[in-house]
Amino acid sequence: GAVVSQHPSRVICKSGTSVKIECRSLDFQATTMFWYRQFPKQSLMLMATSNEGSKATYEQGVEKDKFLINHASLTLSTLTVTSAHPEDSSFYICSARGDRGLGNTIYFGEGSWLTVV
Amino acid sequence: DAKTTQPPSMDCAEGRAANLPCNHSTISGNEYVYWYRQIHSQGPQYIIHGLKNNETNEMASLIITEDRKSSTLILPHATLRDTAVYYCIVSSSSGAGSYQLTFGKGTKLSVIP
Numbered sequence: 001g002a003v004v005s006q007h008p009s010r011v012i013c014k015s016g017t018s019v020k021i022e023c024r025s026l027d028f029q030a031t032t033m034f035w036y037r038q039f040p041k042q043s044l045m046l047m048a049t050s051n052e053g054s055k056a057t058y059e060q061g062v063e064k065d066k067f068l069i070n071h072a073s074l075t076l077s078t079l080t081v082t083s084a085h086p087e088d089s090s091f092y093i094c095s096a097r098g099d100r101g102l103g104n105t106i107y108f109g110e111g112s113w114l115t116v117v
Numbered sequence: 118d119a120k121t122t123q124p125p126s127m128d129c130a131e132g133r134a135a136n137l138p139c140n141h142s143t144i145s146g147n148e149y150v151y152w153y154r155q156i157h158s159q160g161p162q163y164i165i166h167g168l169k170n171n172e173t174n175e176m177a178s179l180i181i182t183e184d185r186k187s188s189t190l191i192l193p194h195a196t197l198r199d200t201a202v203y204y205c206i207v208s209s210s211s212g213a214g215s216y217q218l219t220f221g222k223g224t225k226l227s228v229i230p
Contacts, residue, residue: 006160034217043204044161044220093160095218106218108153108160 003027004096006109013116018082021112023094029074030096034106035067038091050077084116120144121205126225129199135192137224139205142186147209150181151218152190154201154226161204161220164190195228202226
């Protein structure tokens with residue numbers, strides 16, 4: 001299947017700083033990428049949908065100025081958590097929708113653990 | 118609003134078939150049924166999807182009822198590595214960027230030695 005890669009897999013940052021997470025589609029072009037957040041023992045919650053070259057669409061309750069999403073190319077989307085606080089500590093997962101050759105299937109990255117101390 | 122209903126947990130003996138049910142009684146005509154699984158601390162893994170017909174791939178089989186209001190994911194010979202949370206998701210799959218996946222709570226499958 002298609003491969004979606006996230007980096008870093010784990011990151012620890014100090015409260016008040018910003019951290020960037022990258023999501024890459026390695027062997028296909030992804031016009032649409034999605035960012036999810038997952039707290040322990042809970043399901044994945046969609047944060048935002050990003051289309052290449054345009055602004056991201058955020059889900060209700062997600063602060064767009066705090067979670068900056070950039071989708072500058074067909075293979076890369078980034079999520080920047082600005083002014084991070086301990087409550088932002090979570091598992092962040094990206095996904096990418098494959099092109100027609102992949103039947104529009106959505107593939108997920110490995111996830112990134114963020115710990116804010 | 119949950120579009121699917123799944124049992125919260127199931128056990129399956131190693132080597133036996135695991136049959137995971139999913140109810141999606143409000144599914145619309147253009148919505149597919151997708152199955153993903155999430156092994157602890159990893160991103161979800163795509164398993165299979167279907168619209169009307171039964172589907173089979175190297176990982177699993179998907180049986181969709183004729184009225185499309187429910188489906189069953191079948192892992193033919195469960196192994197310990199199949200222990201995971203399995204998510205059944207319905208979503209349309211038409212048009213560029215027009216669909217997304219909304220996750221419910223899924224079924225936690227435990228494969229027992």
